[in-house]
Amino acid sequence: MRALCWNGVNDLRMETVADPQILNPHDAILKVTMSTTCGSDLHFIDGYLPTMRPGDVIGHEFMGEVVEVGRAVKKVKKGDRVVVPSFIVCGSCYFCQHELYSLCDNTHPKPELQTPLLGYPTAGIYGYTHAFGGYAGAHAEYVRVPFADNDCFKVPEGLKDEQVLFLSDAVPTGYMGADFCNIKPGDVVAVWGCGGVGLMAQKSAFLLGAERVIAIDRFPQRLEMAREKVGAETIDYSAVDNVVEVLQEMTGGRGPDACIDAVGMEAHGEGIGYAYDRVKQLLRLETDRGEALRQAIVACRKGGVLSILGKCAR
């Protein structure tokens, strides 16, 4: 089959690879119908997240049609149209039983690559470095889905692929960011980033009862989506002197009740803080550029909630 593979920093290529096979009893094979890219892929494409190997198939946000199931798969059937989350979860361990699915104990084939840095292994992720399991990803014609009964969510009739694809990663990530905020009536929630996850966090904040949502980005089309699709107020950080001051003005000097960082380690910014981050990152003294996070920390009202979604190395 054809698949999009990582071959080095900023070097992705379409390659011919073998078709996936059932390797374990709970596996299923999906014919991928849609697979989308994620901002977090930038981290290994740009070379800030190590343990990729040349030839790795990437992609961790996808859906498809089940074409084959392993002998221990009970619920999922051939022909099912399903959305699959990026983390692979067993459903049986302590962490899965406590709904801490991304921390699953039984889906990481190479924990020794991860424990030295993180202390304990996480669940495996599709197409997302060998430190996170080294599983082949979904930017391919077919993908193997381990523990299919837990990881395949059947799509109800009448919904188009485009309507459900983002339930794989962007929606639940954004929703979780808003869920962390313990939103109460009257709350103002500020969200850094208007990419897929940021927009979903903004929408989720409204769904969970926020009275106002303020979205921060620099791209006009993204800010427009935040206004038009979500109903958020927006700040173009490249057009203002100081985002924190603007947020304070917009909230009567109190600051937002909750701040969500949906940008993370490759934040862009203006001024000395961003320049400092960029230099350190180029010299590999530091893998993170945390400008958005710094703003969120300072802007958040006293006793407010800071919710960090953007991936940071530390």
Place this chain on the structure above:
Amino acid sequence: MEEVVEVTASGEGQTHWLLHTPLGMTISWDSQLTQVEEGKLLRWKSLPGSWLPNTGWVTFSPSSTNRGTEVKLGFHFDLPVSDVSNRLAKFIRFIPSLKLEKALYRFKSLAETGEIPTTKNQPAARNGGRDQ
């Protein structure tokens, strides 16, 4: 640990062990189960005549409430006194923590889910299209 130690069942309570050392030397021996406490303990011992006499044990004990079972794996090697065995002792001390930990981790997955997570033979643009 599969790349360092291979164990195969070879009869009633007996196992055949292969230990691959870094210099390419392979040491083998047979062990006999010597103690079984149902649900708690297994202990085995190399048969007389083994060049590398050893015993091993695995224990199972309840963890704190709702945290499952704690499994411990141990080995004791009785090395003959010589230069070679001193070097071997260093190697044996070197394998353990990481390799044993991974062996236990894989066992945990097998016990909890019925399978061991793997990516071997999955698609990749190397080795002719598959991961080895």
